[in-house]
Amino acid sequence: MTIALLILGAYGIFAWLVFYKFKLLKFNVAWGMVTFWVGFHVLFLLVVLLRFFAPYTIDGHVIRQTIQIAPRLPHPTLLQDVFVTQNQPVKKGDKLYQFESTLYDAQLAEAQANLVEAQQNALILQEDVVLAQDQLAQAEANETFAAEQVKRYTDLVPKGGARQETLDQWTAQLAGAKAQVAEAEANVTKAQLAVAAQIDGVNAQVAAAQAQVEQAQYYVDQTTIFAPEDGRIISQQARPGLVVGGFRIASIAAFVADANPYFLATFYQEHLKFVEPGQPVEVALDIYPGQVFTGKVKAIWEGTGQGQIKPSGNVPNFLFMHPQGRFAVEIVLDEDPALKRFPGGAHGAAAIYTGGGGEWVSVLRRVNMRLYAWVNFIIPFDV
Known part of the structure; x- marks a missing residue:
């Protein structure tokens, strides 16, 4: 708008000089129509060239994460x-912050006690295997002795050297000894399975208790919040x-x-037709009236929220008359790439110089940028 007014003003002064000041031509209806149409086309051409070869926006901001x-x-x-x-x-x-940790300290102490108990239980499981194996050996010895007695009395009873009742007793004891051996074998297997319940070589109960300790320690640590960067x-x-x-x-x-801030400016989509990364940029920030900073285009964010349809159970409602979304252009400033001196949210104008249309297009836009920068000394008009 500023450039258009300047062009109209310059053209008006030119027409005044030609027709009234120096009277090079006599103003009449014909010359009036010619002057209007020439001025209109000059203005139209200049505005079109500026929009595409030196796109401009007043919607630029310093973004801090x-x-x-x-x-x-x-x-x-x-x-x-x-x-x-x-x-x-x-x-x-x-x-940054410290929260009351009594409850979480108590939970940690309880979890640590459970871990010690689980570790002792793991040692007991090893001893249970040894005990079960000893019981199995004793049961097998009893079975062997009972089997020998049954064999001995089986030979003696037919010869009258022993009574049948004694043979029957040893036969019953042999059956009981066999049952004891089977029970002892099952106990050995059970004890071995308990020992074999491991995760990465650690007893399962010990691993579970250790996990509880780590969880409790995590919440104790969360009672103090530190600066992430x-x-x-x-x-x-x-x-x-x-x-x-x-x-x-x-x-x-x-x-x-503080790390990785960037300057983001939004442009109408059609104005980015000739914009590419690496092209020179000028930025005028409201926080620094009268100053114009140079930079380069880093990237064009080729997408807006209007290009996204979120998953839902609703049929999309397309508003055909909805205004188009702008595309954002990320800009790197030459003077201060890290933007250390610029606070987040700092607003300003930006112009991109694509190099098209001739040098005079860039000159007009540079005038526009400096007008914006100097007008910031008096706008807004609150005193």
Whole structure:
């Protein structure tokens, strides 16, 4: 709009100089129509060339990535201490919040006690195998002795050297000894199976107890929240006495990271026809009136939310008159690629110079960018 007004103004001054100031031509209806149509086509041509060969937008923002700080505690837990203040820079690993840990310390101690008990039980299982094997050996010895007695009395009874009742007793004892051997063998197998219940060479009960210890230790660790990386918490609303955990699923703070910010500007889709990565860019940020920063196109985000249909049971409702979505262009600034001096959300204008249409197209757009930058000294008009 600014460029169009400037062109109209320049053309109007030119017409005034020709027809009124120097009176090179006499103004009449015919010359009026010619002047109008020439001006209209010049304006139209310039606007079209600017839109495609030097696309421009006032919808640009510095984007900083955020991390949602959400306590991962299974029970309602009291916030005990807050170690960070509003907008305070912190380093990775600095303490942010401390929650009351009595319950989780007790659960850890209980889990550690269960682990010790499970380890002792694993040792007992080894001894159970030895005991079962000893019992099997004794049962086999009893069976062997009973079998010999049965054989001896089987030879003596027909010769009158022993009574039939004695043979019957030893026969019954042999049957009982065989039953004891079978029971002892089953006990050995049972004890061996108990010992063989392992996960990666560790007794199953010990592994389960160890897992409980690790889970309890995890929740103890979660009672202290540390900074995930360098950054700051912009709005510090959490205060001691806040209860989190249980059914709470929302975060308690937004952590703004220092690393990997980027400048994102949105353009109408058709204006990106000749835009490619690596082309020069100028950016004018509202936070720095009068300054224009140079940069390059890093990437074009070729997609918008209008190109997504989320899975659902509803038939899509296509609104044909809905305004088109813009495409975002990621821009890297030459002066400060890490954007250390630019806060997240900083707004500004951006122009991309594709090199098409001649140098005068770029010159007009550069004038436009500098007008935007200098007008930021007085806009908005609140004093």
